[in-house]
Amino acid sequence: MRHWLFGLAVISVVSACSREPEIEVESRSAQDLFLAAERELEDGRATRAGRLFEEVERLYPYSEWAKRSMIMSAFAYYDGRRYSESRAAAERYLDFFPADKDAAYAQYLIALSHYDQIADVSRDQGTTFDALQALRETIERYPDSDFSKSAELKFDLALDHLAGKEMEIGRYYLKRGHYTAAINRFRVVVQEFQTTAHTAEALHRLVESYLALGLTDEAQTAGAILGHNHRGTEWYEDSYALLTGVGLEAENVGEGWLNRIYRQVIQGKWL
Secondary structure, rough: OOOHHHHHHHHHHHHHHOOOOOOOOOOOOOOHHHHHHHHHHHOOOHHHHHHHHHHHHOOOOOOOHHHHHHHHHHHHHOOOOOOOHHHHHHHHHHOOOOOOOOOHHHHHHHEEEEEEEEOOOOOEEEHHHHHHHHHHHHHHOOOOOOOOHHHHHHHHHHHHHHHHHHHHHHHHHHHHHOOOHHHHHHHHHHHHHHOOOHHHHHHHHHHHHHHOOHHHHHHHHHHHHHHHHHOOOOOHHHHHHHHHOOOOOOOOOOOOOHHHHHHHHOOOOOO
């Protein structure tokens, strides 16, 4: 028992020594607090920095230091991976200063706080949708800002991520012979994510799935779109082999949803 108590005492002392001393805030000026927060940030204590910047807001709410602290707290919390706190600070900044020169950065931080939490394709993609929405707002509201190009790149990557999720589920169904369920997933990629890197494979998987169901018109049309847009890929070679192996050609036939895509994308006929 005595040894256990001694060990607990040692742990308590170590824990106490490892804590950073609290910084007195009530008696300090706005500038002093701001500079103290900056030092915390420079020393790698991002969360403490965020809290100090918030103290500037609390104690000196109508000062120029409070305005600067608001955007800095958003950055500090983001740097410390405290994403919800970062968004809250950035949203406050946009509420108070929507037309300010740092408003675009505040919106971009909101987007980044979602984007950096995007999970792998095997997880729920709710965060990806939130990231896409926030990135779109950055692009549309601040098209001439320094952050627009980066937001566009991340938007494309997030779209690719969502398409990858649909492909993963579609492959799962296809492997197990659930062809209709697989087709529904690959159709989403072709219709909604056709600018992503997954479109060629999605079209090939549609060829596979439709052939397995005996729906040759749809399989041929998927092959035709694939051949027109992705002829040099392994996916077209595989689809071509599948189609010709059963005496079919990659050509636009029938009146299904793929026929409409063929007419719109390849022939330019929207009616």
